[in-house]
């Protein structure tokens with residue numbers, strides 16, 4: 374159930390009492406008020422999800438209360454009650470945002486039914502919104518390609534996590550290995566599949582906005598808090614909150630998430646009341662959480678709390694036997710996206726794809742194929758359509774046969790030492806240093822397919838420094854889509870902004 378708090382506002386004690394009793398028996402949490410002043414006070418303190426509101430009160434007009442309450446909480450459900458059931462006030466109430474209207478004397482069963490209907494309508498509305506966002510991506514489990522031993526282990530774990538509704542799941546793996554796909558697969562194969570799956574990129578939302586996004590706020594909680602805001606934990610009721618890049622979550626927020634995991638309780642900003650939420654947390658990171666904990670950047674107790682059901686995605690270089698199937702799959706997707714009919718890759722092209730170490734993992738492979746398709750006019754992707762980096766990679770270990778072959782070159786270290794920095798020659802006419810910096814950042818982002826972590830690595834910067842410089846040059850990498858999440862594979866387009874309203 375999404376919320377169950379009902380405020381009954383009526384000056385007739387008997388009406389108040391009978392409504393409150395009927396609704397309490399039906400499982401709602403009820404409070405009552407007899408005047409406008411009492412109603413306003415109860416609205417602030419009780420935080421109702423639905424108000425049964427008498428139009429005529431001794432000290433106020435119910436329509437004014439309706440207007441004021443809706444201004445604070447757009448999602449509030451309101452059923453108007455009046456002794457004078459006339460069409461004009463019904464229309465006025467509905468225009469002001471009331472959900473329904475009932476004349477006195479009324480039947481208690483009818484009220485109970487109307488209240489239930491109003492709550493059901495809200496659940497439905499949330500689901501429809503959610504479906505609009507999620508439907509195209511819903512079946513991505515079937516699109517999780519791979520039959521290497523590493524991926525078979527992953528599939529087993531997805532099933533186990535989907536079948537057992539543990540409070541948390543932790544997904545580990547390098548950038549681009551498919552952590553988000555796995556999180557969706559767990560959700561959509563679990564008993565929570567029909568409830569929302571809401572994703573929050575902890576690295577993309579500024580620290581001061583993250584708590585607001587997750588937990589919501591009360592009106593007046595801070596300067597711009599003109600209205601009450603329901604957070605993502607509330608919007609995801611019954612479903613899953615996917616905390617991506619949890620390694621980047623600020624420490625104070627980690628403490629709050631830990632408290633929620635321990636108690637299922639949280640507080641909206643500016644509220645002194647705990648709220649409960651039935652949501653499962655799936656967290657993902659490409660960082661080494663124990664190492665972050667050693668450095669004091671990640672709470673060890675949160676790590677232990679999260680590290681119960683853990684799915685570890687192997688990097689692509691350790692499961693190269695999955696490459697041919699991934700290539701086929703992505704070519705099919707790209708053919709339908711671009712109206713092409715590329716049949717496959719030439720054998721020599723496949724050799725290059727198998728020997729390249731894919732530091733950006735599956736995302737990089739997908740981007741490389743997209744680029745190759747754009748470069749190629751024929752129906753077979755030739756090596757020349759691959760970018761230079763891939764063509765010039767030395768043969769590496771695990772060439773697609775499921776493990777290193779005897780006689781194959783020794784395994785390269787995962788992170789080869791950075792080559793000595795080239796010496797740039799200053800042209801006699803000089804350069805504009807800012808232009809050079811900007812151009813290098815653009816090139817790094819392009820080479821990394823828009824992945825900031827990898828682009829930062831290419832430039833020898835931390836991701837935060839890269840972001841700072843991108844901001845300075847107004848460089849934008851990815852178009853934002855839903856709830857604070859840029860599509861990871863989108864071509865260069867938009868600097869992360871705070872996530873959208875979770876309600």
Ligand SMILES: Nc1ncnc2c1ncn2[C@@H]1O[C@H](COP(=O)(O)OP(=O)(O)OP(=O)(O)O)[C@@H](O)[C@H]1O
Pocket residue numbers: 516517518519546547548549550551552553554555617658659735736739861862
């Ligand atoms: N096994 C797979 N089968 C098909 N597509 C995959 C697979 N793994 C990853 N992809 C694709 O690769 C891209 C990156 O995947 P995803 O966003 O899930 O990675 P990630 O591990 O969450 O990355 P990051 O750490 O950067 O957030 C997506 O387009 C995804 O669809």
